[in-house]
Amino acid sequence: MSTIKLALATELPPALMEAMAQIGELVVAGRDPVLMTDCTVYVTSPMSAVDASLIADFPDSMGLVASIGVGTDHIDLPAASERGLMVSNTPVVTEDTADLAMALVLATCRRLNRCEQLLRSGDWAGAQQNLGQRVHGKTLGIVGFGDIGQAVAYRAAGFNMNLLYHGPNRKPEAEQATGASYCDTLAQLLAASDIVSLNCPLTDATRHLINAAALRQMKAGAVLINTARGPLVDERALVEALASGHLGAAGLDVFEFEPQVTPALKDFANVTLLPHIGSATGECRTDMALRLLGNIRSYIQLGAPEDRCV
Numbered sequence: 435m436s437t438i439k440l441a442l443a444t445e446l447p448p449a450l451m452e453a454m455a456q457i458g459e460l461v462v463a464g465r466d467p468v469l470m471t472d473c474t475v476y477v478t479s480p481m482s483a484v485d486a487s488l489i490a491d492f493p494d495s496m497g498l499v500a501s502i503g504v505g506t507d508h509i510d511l512p513a514a515s516e517r518g519l520m521v522s523n524t525p526v527v528t529e530d531t532a533d534l535a536m537a538l539v540l541a542t543c544r545r546l547n548r549c550e551q552l553l554r555s556g557d558w559a560g561a562q563q564n565l566g567q568r569v570h571g572k573t574l575g576i577v578g579f580g581d582i583g584q585a586v587a588y589r590a591a592g593f594n595m596n597l598l599y600h601g602p603n604r605k606p607e608a609e610q611a612t613g614a615s616y617c618d619t620l621a622q623l624l625a626a627s628d629i630v631s632l633n634c635p636l637t638d639a640t641r642h643l644i645n646a647a648a649l650r651q652m653k654a655g656a657v658l659i660n661t662a663r664g665p666l667v668d669e670r671a672l673v674e675a676l677a678s679g680h681l682g683a684a685g686l687d688v689f690e691f692e693p694q695v696t697p698a699l700k701d702f703a704n705v706t707l708l709p710h711i712g713s714a715t716g717e718c719r720t721d722m723a724l725r726l727l728g729n730i731r732s733y734i735q736l737g738a739p740e741d742r743c744v
Contacts, residue, residue: 438734439495441473443482446502450723457730467491474498475730480505486513498522498733502726503713506743507636507663515744522739524725525581531712532585535631535661538685539574539590542657542706543567543629545683567657567682570594575627577620577643578634578662579605586631587612598623601634624651629659636663646671655682661712664689669696676702687712 438458445451445462454460454477463469463476465488470476475498478484484499489510499514499521506523514521541547544566552561573596576583580601587597587608597614600623604616617623620643624630630652634640644658645668652658658681660667669690675681676699683704689695692710699705713722729739 438475439473440475440477440730441470441496443476443478443484446477446479447719447723450726453723453727454730457727457734465491467493470496475500475733477502477726477730478508479503480508482508484509484514486510489513489517489519492517492519498730498739500726500729500733500739502722503527505635505663511744519744520733520739520742521744522726522729522733522741523743524722524729525741526721526725527713527718528581528585530715530718531582531661532589534687534708534712535582535586535633535659536589536593538659538661538687538706538708539629539631539657540569542659542683542685542704543569543572545704547706548703569629572596572628573598573626575599575617575623575630576614577601577623577630577632579608579614580633580635582662583631583633584608584612586633587614595629598627620648621651624648624656625653627656628653629657631659632662632666634662634666636665641665642668644668644672646674649675649681652681654680657682658684660685661687664692669699672696673698676705 439461440454440458441461441463461469461473470493472495474495476496477500480503499509499519501523504523504525504527509521545564549561549564552564570593574590576586576599578601579599590597591613597612598617599614600617600620643666649671685706687708688710729741733739
């Protein structure tokens with residue numbers, strides 16, 4: 435029986451590498467077509483793009499692009515489909531990402547990062563006087579009402595928040611379960627929300643969904659939370675909205691040009707910045723690794739991954 439070869443876009447955590455080595459020979463190939471020779475699976479993550487040019491260089495033996503993470507915006511899905519490739523993800527990040535979204539709502543509204551900075555510098559009085567805003571009773575507008583958006587709604591309901599949502603499709607069952615009300619347009623949601631949480635995927639249609647015009651439609655003093663994808667927000671427009679005082683605060687776990695952070699964002703005391711840690715719990719990363727391994731094994735043994743996107 436021939437040896438299974440797995441091509442990796444980059445090094446992965448040692449424990450995961452060791453587990454994958456039980457499936458087949460590992461080759462850290464990056465984008466090198468020579469190193470990918472005879473490989474069956476290409477293992478990647480949101481930090482490594484799988485674009486049309488890379489797909490064109492895949493050997494004929496390649497049949498699966500196995501990504502660790504739930505998003506697939508880093509993969510050219512039409513090119514993969516045209517080439518006859520299957521694509522899989524690891525959709526196990528819902529609860530942890532929703533936890534972080536709610537944590538950012540609380541941290542940003544209550545200015546926890548600034549209070550901690552003042553306290554660590556010895557300024558107890560400054561921390562006491564650094565007033566934020568309450569969360570309970572406020573209106574949270576959720577953009578994107580898939581699994582993560584709905585999980586955010588469940589959490590926000592526990593804080594007695596009023597819930598709105600907008601997405602391509604109305605979801606009556608989810609409305610009944612969460613108490614959220616549907617907004618026909620994004621503009622309607624932005625105008626009515628005290629806090630806006632972005633929980634939609636990145637597509638050509640949603641890139642720069644929050645631009646200068648959208649920011650102007652938000653309430654004066656409103657708060658923007660993004661735990662989805664950085665390019666949903668035009669960061670130049672975001673900086674301008676913060677500098678003008680129209681936008682009250684922002685909590686960001688993702689960035690337009692990550693891992694680079696727009697320098698001006700670091701200058702605002704009313705902005706909470708996190709390094710894309712929505713799924714960064716030990717439990718979630720273990721679940722993701724197990725799901726990745728399961729998808730690879732399923733493809734090799736049964737001809738298709740369990741979590742097939744394409």
